[in-house]
Amino acid sequence: MPTTEDPIVHIDGISKSFGKTVALQRLDMKIRPGEFVTFLGPSGCGKSTTLRLLGGFAQPDSGRIVLGGEDVTRLPPNKRRVNMVFQDYALFPHMTVTRNITFGLELKRMTRDRIAARLDELLSFLELDAFRDRFPDQLSGGQRQRVALARALAPDPDLLLLDEPLGALDARLRAQVQLELKDIQRRTGKTFFFVTHDQDEALTMSDRIVVMNQGRVEQDGTPEDLYLRPKSRFVAEFIGETNLLSGPVRHADDGRVAIDWFGMQIEGRAFDSTPRPGDMVTAALRLEKVGFFDARPETGNAVQGRVVNRVFKGSRTAVDVRVGDAGAAILKAYVDREVPDDVWLGWDPANLAVLQD
Amino acid sequence: MTRNTRILMSIIYWAFVVYLFVPLVLMVLMGFKDSKFIGFPIKSWTLDWYIGVFRDTEVISVFVYSTTIAVASTAISLTVGTWISVLLAGRSFFGRTVIFGLTVLPAVIPGIISAISFRIFARLLGIETGMFAIIWAHAVHNVPFVALVVMARLATLPASHTEAAMDLGADRFVSFFRITLPYLKPALIGAGVFCMLLSFDDFVRSFFLGGYEPTLPVLIFSKLRSGMSPEINAIATVVLIMTAVLGIWAERSMRRMGKGT
Amino acid sequence: MSTSSRSETAADTSRRPASGRGDSPTFWGRLSNAGPYRAVTDYVFGSTRRQFVLLAAFPIFWILFAHLGPILQMIRVSFLDSYPPSVGHTPHFTLDNWRTFFTEVIFLRPFFRTLVFSVVLTFATLVLVYPVAYFLSRHVKRDNQMLLLLLLLIPFWVGEIVRTYAIMILLGNTGAVNLILKALGLIEQPIAFMYTNFSLSFGIVYLTSLYMLMPLYSALEKIPQSFSEAAADLGAGPWTRFRRVILPLSLEGISSGCTLVFLISTGLYATPILLGGPSTTLFSETIAGFFHVAGDEWPTGAAFSTIMLLTALVLSGTFMKLMGALQKGGRK
Numbered sequence A: 001m002p003t004t005e006d007p008i009v010h011i012d013g014i015s016k017s018f019g020k021t022v023a024l025q026r027l028d029m030k031i032r033p034g035e036f037v038t039f040l041g042p043s044g045c046g047k048s049t050t051l052r053l054l055g056g057f058a059q060p061d062s063g064r065i066v067l068g069g070e071d072v073t074r075l076p077p078n079k080r081r082v083n084m085v086f087q088d089y090a091l092f093p094h095m096t097v098t099r100n101i102t103f104g105l106e107l108k109r110m111t112r113d114r115i116a117a118r119l120d121e122l123l124s125f126l127e128l129d130a131f132r133d134r135f136p137d138q139l140s141g142g143q144r145q146r147v148a149l150a151r152a153l154a155p156d157p158d159l160l161l162l163d164e165p166l167g168a169l170d171a172r173l174r175a176q177v178q179l180e181l182k183d184i185q186r187r188t189g190k191t192f193f194f195v196t197h198d199q200d201e202a203l204t205m206s207d208r209i210v211v212m213n214q215g216r217v218e219q220d221g222t223p224e225d226l227y228l229r230p231k232s233r234f235v236a237e238f239i240g241e242t243n244l245l246s247g248p249v250r251h252a253d254d255g256r257v258a259i260d261w262f263g264m265q266i267e268g269r270a271f272d273s274t275p276r277p278g279d280m281v282t283a284a285l286r287l288e289k290v291g292f293f294d295a296r297p298e299t300g301n302a303v304q305g306r307v308v309n310r311v312f313k314g315s316r317t318a319v320d321v322r323v324g325d326a327g328a329a330i331l332k333a334y335v336d337r338e339v340p341d342d343v344w345l346g347w348d349p350a351n352l353a354v355l356q357d
Numbered sequence B: 001m002t003r004n005t006r007i008l009m010s011i012i013y014w015a016f017v018v019y020l021f022v023p024l025v026l027m028v029l030m031g032f033k034d035s036k037f038i039g040f041p042i043k044s045w046t047l048d049w050y051i052g053v054f055r056d057t058e059v060i061s062v063f064v065y066s067t068t069i070a071v072a073s074t075a076i077s078l079t080v081g082t083w084i085s086v087l088l089a090g091r092s093f094f095g096r097t098v099i100f101g102l103t104v105l106p107a108v109i110p111g112i113i114s115a116i117s118f119r120i121f122a123r124l125l126g127i128e129t130g131m132f133a134i135i136w137a138h139a140v141h142n143v144p145f146v147a148l149v150v151m152a153r154l155a156t157l158p159a160s161h162t163e164a165a166m167d168l169g170a171d172r173f174v175s176f177f178r179i180t181l182p183y184l185k186p187a188l189i190g191a192g193v194f195c196m197l198l199s200f201d202d203f204v205r206s207f208f209l210g211g212y213e214p215t216l217p218v219l220i221f222s223k224l225r226s227g228m229s230p231e232i233n234a235i236a237t238v239v240l241i242m243t244a245v246l247g248i249w250a251e252r253s254m255r256r257m258g259k260g261t
Numbered sequence C: 001m002s003t004s005s006r007s008e009t010a011a012d013t014s015r016r017p018a019s020g021r022g023d024s025p026t027f028w029g030r031l032s033n034a035g036p037y038r039a040v041t042d043y044v045f046g047s048t049r050r051q052f053v054l055l056a057a058f059p060i061f062w063i064l065f066a067h068l069g070p071i072l073q074m075i076r077v078s079f080l081d082s083y084p085p086s087v088g089h090t091p092h093f094t095l096d097n098w099r100t101f102f103t104e105v106i107f108l109r110p111f112f113r114t115l116v117f118s119v120v121l122t123f124a125t126l127v128l129v130y131p132v133a134y135f136l137s138r139h140v141k142r143d144n145q146m147l148l149l150l151l152l153l154i155p156f157w158v159g160e161i162v163r164t165y166a167i168m169i170l171l172g173n174t175g176a177v178n179l180i181l182k183a184l185g186l187i188e189q190p191i192a193f194m195y196t197n198f199s200l201s202f203g204i205v206y207l208t209s210l211y212m213l214m215p216l217y218s219a220l221e222k223i224p225q226s227f228s229e230a231a232a233d234l235g236a237g238p239w240t241r242f243r244r245v246i247l248p249l250s251l252e253g254i255s256s257g258c259t260l261v262f263l264i265s266t267g268l269y270a271t272p273i274l275l276g277g278p279s280t281t282l283f284s285e286t287i288a289g290f291f292h293v294a295g296d297e298w299p300t301g302a303a304f305s306t307i308m309l310l311t312a313l314v315l316s317g318t319f320m321k322l323m324g325a326l327q328k329g330g331r332k
């Protein structure tokens, strides 16, 4: 990732409250040009509010928003080189696809010929040629989504905001559109700021994910970072299924942390914190990172246990294994083959991420 | 509900329809009576009264006069009513409830009092009785209806539509004319026709604010005071048909347009 | 949107002119970027305060001036000794106009007659129209509801004068009712319906019934069918269902329908003149009388109008409050 480039968006300590509800608390973040950044978080955590502040539909109580080097905090939406794909698409019902798409172009004082050329380009790029004279209520959900995208891309914005644009689509179409959207972003080279509460969607599409919780950034990193190396309990639990292992630190050195987990000695990695011996810590372990062995594995962490529950999930089976002194703890894992009741479990210490909290 | 009550209810409904229509139908029939004397039975029929109405230059000019007043006052009511609605539907401000209450005030004031107060106020402003005074009174009286209809429609306009327009480079003014106004179209058509009908049919305000030239209801009224005649039936029937057609047309086009959105 | 206008806009944008206007921006593009326009809009929309002033100034002025002004001026005139002002005489403050109302009995009679008439007829209209609204909203299929409602709206659009005239023809000595009664052999001489309490009441109910129907219908229509089914499930009979479920939920419609009809009835002017007689003079005729004669009587007319307005508003306000309380009480 190029880090030398200037950010195209700089959100500088913005806060926003609605009466007593605090929607955003001193939010800081930077977005580099051409990035596909996803804002991920549960409903009500302040994602839409952030987008609306970027779009200019609301003003922050404090802080600055810098777009392409210019402070736009107080500028109205029509003066910002930012366009938005709305959650409900907000297509103008009394205008055809064509008129919807050219709406922004007309206002830029483009000549009719140039508008027409740009329109044709967008229509063929998004495969909307056949629907150019239709009205929004004559389109399917996927088509509407593409029209909204074309309309927002038309004025050639520096930043495209997308507020849960796939929320209205059914699951099957959604998976397809996710890939299409990622592809469009790659081909246009535009900066996309995408909002979703769906972790799968975020993992599939993004270059970078910002996990939000209660108006704050919980973690900011690549999908892999977030998945394998969550910083907090919130991130670990919000993204994918995970085991949380808590216990006192035996000793720690250079990121390697030895933990006493119900009498079992296990080792994990601390990425953002420096726990000291005696601290109580929690570490996260993904279900699919747990391996099954007939005998004690030679390297990595190893615990012995007894399978107490199996749930068939198609291609794999989720199993609960009772482990530790007198079976004091349960470890969940996925397995794609038959396993006996008495097993050894093992995993790479790099996959046991020690959390900050 | 039992079957019997259901039947009873439907009988009540149709009785009500008959109650509403019979007087009007009788009035229409009487316009075809071949006699100067109003009353049943009708022995022979004629079209003379209608032919007379369409030849009567006084009736025609009164008709034009009423129509002018209706169109002008409706234009004012629509503009002002829409403007008020946009204000009341927007951000809340100090005194909004009071302004809303005063917006509907002209609609709830009993007719005679409304007419009298306009008459007195017109005198204060130095407005002579006549066309201008009537247009003004009708416009004020009809603003509440426009405001209520337009506000109801505005409430259903998703905020994202005007936001999207601004996002794409429109200022508030352009966004109003290109997005909000087209969205209000069915409401404006409905409210507009309703205002026209109210103005066209209004008697009490036209009577107290009118000059020498009568509006159509005032003409019918003064003719009635000097005695009933099938000629009045013919005039009234023409009015009836026009208003009914206009009303049905507005109702239908409103419904059709309102459906999609 | 109608189909024809749709295809027009569609064709307009898809078939672009090959030449001519192609090298110019559209109207909105030119407007948005025109220097003076930009200067003005940037100034106005530059601050939320200025924006609000621009939006609010005219409507607020209109409402205060045109909606409130006439009423205030009427009240002011009611306290003057002469109006319109004549040459060489400045109007003075006086309470005489108001005193006239309370001292001269000939005015009290039409006043109370108007109130009694309006209250009684409002109630009569309610009783007459409720079953119709009930039937329409709960026993007719959705699609047909609109049609049947439209049927009732047609007479509604026909004005006061025309409908009053229709009643005159119906009830006259040689009217349809008398004709039928005679043909049936029930009467020898025509009954004098006209110019009586009866003809006036009949006419007023005829005029106002649809103002009652609309609020009732929209209140009843909002009550889900499942409510009374649920009540039936719990063993409530038809009457109990109506009294305990439907009636309380339609109170809002009853309240606004009755208020509307009451206010309209008190303000009717042409109808009592045309359908009523000397024994049925209503207050609106009394008020109007002050404006037909020479200017001196205007202040008295204004005072009487103010009294009527206050009474009508206080009565209907109290009524609505009561209904509101009833509604709230029922919900607890």
Ligand SMILES: Nc1ncnc2c1ncn2[C@@H]1O[C@H](COP(=O)(O)OP(=O)(O)O)[C@@H](O)[C@H]1O
Pocket (backbone or CB within 6 Å): A018, A021, A022, A023, A041, A042, A043, A044, A045, A046, A047, A048, A049, A050
């Ligand atoms: N216009 C508003 N008025 C009041 N509260 C609001 C408004 N917009 C958002 N909020 C509140 O701010 C918080 C964040 O909302 P939002 O940004 O919409 O969350 P998200 O998009 O992540 O679901 C929520 O608690 C929400 O209720």
Ligand SMILES: [Mg+2]
Pocket (backbone or CB within 6 Å): A047, A048
């Ligand atoms: Mg949201």
